[in-house]
Amino acid sequence: MTAVAVELRRGRDPVAPGLFDRLVDFCAQEYGLERCVAERIQDQAIALCWVTGTTRSGNTMAPSATVDPGWHTFMLHSTEYTHWCQEQFGYYLHHTPNSKTRTPGLMVDVAARIRAAGLVVDESLWGTAADCNPPTCCCDGPCC
Known part of the structure; x- marks a missing residue:
């Protein structure tokens, strides 16, 4: 059997790139987050x-409490958001x-x-990360 690599999609993919950037900028400013962290949260x-x-x-x-913002x-x-919901699901x-x-x-x-x-x-971001071994990123700091 041959393994086939499948590229997983990102959460951001169903929205226009410009909208995603505006959402990330707002999330970062509104919640006092570094932009790279807000980008991960918005994606999820x-x-x-x-x-x-x-x-x-x-x-x-x-x-999760982290993804909710x-x-x-x-x-x-x-x-x-309303337009996106109607387009993606047919309902709000x-x-x-x-x-x-x-x-x-x-x-x-x-x-x-x-x-x-x-x-x-x-x-x-879901509180499901396994333990890590420093000095690798444990995803508890900015931009992991």
Whole structure:
């Protein structure tokens, strides 16, 4: 059997590059993040939205506390978010916050669903990263 390399898609891929850049800039400024960190968060938030919307699984998926600001950022750009939801899913994807559902098990499940959809998962943003061995990046600092 020959292994075939498959390039995983990024969360940002379903949005126009200009919109993604505006979302990242806003997220960085609004939440006091370095731009490179805001870029990672926004990528994962869009991945979550896309998987949640295409699978209609809003009642069983939730963002991690770290990814949640990315979804908020997207929703605050209401015209673009509404248009994107209609274009991608045919309906408006609501965000019903419930921080009590953010269990480690759910975050592992959500990350697995995103990965199963063929999207890259930034494990450190979901609280599912394995232990690391310094001096490699443990993804707990800026720009990992």
